Amino acid sequence: DVNDWSTSHVRVWALRLKGLDVSTADLLFEENICGPSLLLLDKSDLTERGVKLGPAKLIIHARDELIKLKSENPTRSSDKPGKPSKPYPFGRYHDTFRYVEGSVLDVPESGALDFIEPCHEYKGFYQTPDEAKLEKFTTEVIRFAAACMNSRTNGTIHFGIGDKPDYDHGQVVGVTVDDKEGYANELKSAIDGYFEYKHKDAAQMCIKPPRFV
Incomplete structure (x- = not known):
C-alpha cells in the first residue's frame, strides 16, 4: 500500500521510472516525500522546487497510475512480499521459468558450501542509474564468478x-532491461578484459550469458 511507503521507498519507486534521473529521486527523498505525501503531490509542488516540467508530469502520471491500479485491484501489491519462490533451476538453460514480482526467493545468500550445491548472491540493481547499469552488471558478475571459480563451486548472482x-x-x-543482447555482449567483452589470456577460455565456459526471467 502506498500509504505505508517510507521516503526511501518513494525514492526507489522514482528511480524505477523511465525518464527520471537520480537527482529527481534524491530531491523527493530530501523533501521527505513518503507514501502519504506522494499521494498529495501536484505538478506545481515539483516545479516550484526545481523539477523540470517533463519529469514532474512523469511523476504525477506514474503516481496516478498507482492509485488507479490500487482501485482496480486493491489486493495486489508488488511491493509487499508474496509467496516463496524457488530460484531458476541451476544449469537448465531452456526451462520455461518466470519469477513473479513480489515473490520471495526461498534460498539464502550463501558462500561456497560444497562442490555441488550452488551459492547465491542478490543485487538490487533498481537504484542503479541507467547510464551505470552495464558497468555495474559486468563488474558484479565478474567479481562473483571469479570467487566461484577460485572456490571451485557453482553459483548464481541474481539482479533485481x-x-x-x-x-x-x-x-x-x-528491473527493466531494454537491450538484452547488449548485456550479453558486454559480459563477453568484460571476460576478455578482466581475465588473463591463459584463463579466458575457461572463464568463457564457466560464466554463462545472463538469463532474463
Whole structure:
C-alpha cells in the first residue's frame, strides 16, 4: 500500500521510472516525500522546487497510475512480499521459468558450501542509474564468478532482488532491461578484459550469458 511507503521507498519507486534521473529521486527523498505525501503531490509542488516540467508530469502520471491500479485491484501489491519462490533451476538453460514480482526467493545468500550445491548472491540493481547499469552488471558478475571459480563451486548472482528496509530479503523486485543482447555482449567483452589470456577460455565456459526471467 502506498500509504505505508517510507521516503526511501518513494525514492526507489522514482528511480524505477523511465525518464527520471537520480537527482529527481534524491530531491523527493530530501523533501521527505513518503507514501502519504506522494499521494498529495501536484505538478506545481515539483516545479516550484526545481523539477523540470517533463519529469514532474512523469511523476504525477506514474503516481496516478498507482492509485488507479490500487482501485482496480486493491489486493495486489508488488511491493509487499508474496509467496516463496524457488530460484531458476541451476544449469537448465531452456526451462520455461518466470519469477513473479513480489515473490520471495526461498534460498539464502550463501558462500561456497560444497562442490555441488550452488551459492547465491542478490543485487538490487533498481537504484542503479541507467547510464551505470552495464558497468555495474559486468563488474558484479565478474567479481562473483571469479570467487566461484577460485572456490571451485557453482553459483548464481541474481539482479533485481530487494532487501531490507524497503523489501523483504530476497523479494523479487525486477528491473527493466531494454537491450538484452547488449548485456550479453558486454559480459563477453568484460571476460576478455578482466581475465588473463591463459584463463579466458575457461572463464568463457564457466560464466554463462545472463538469463532474463
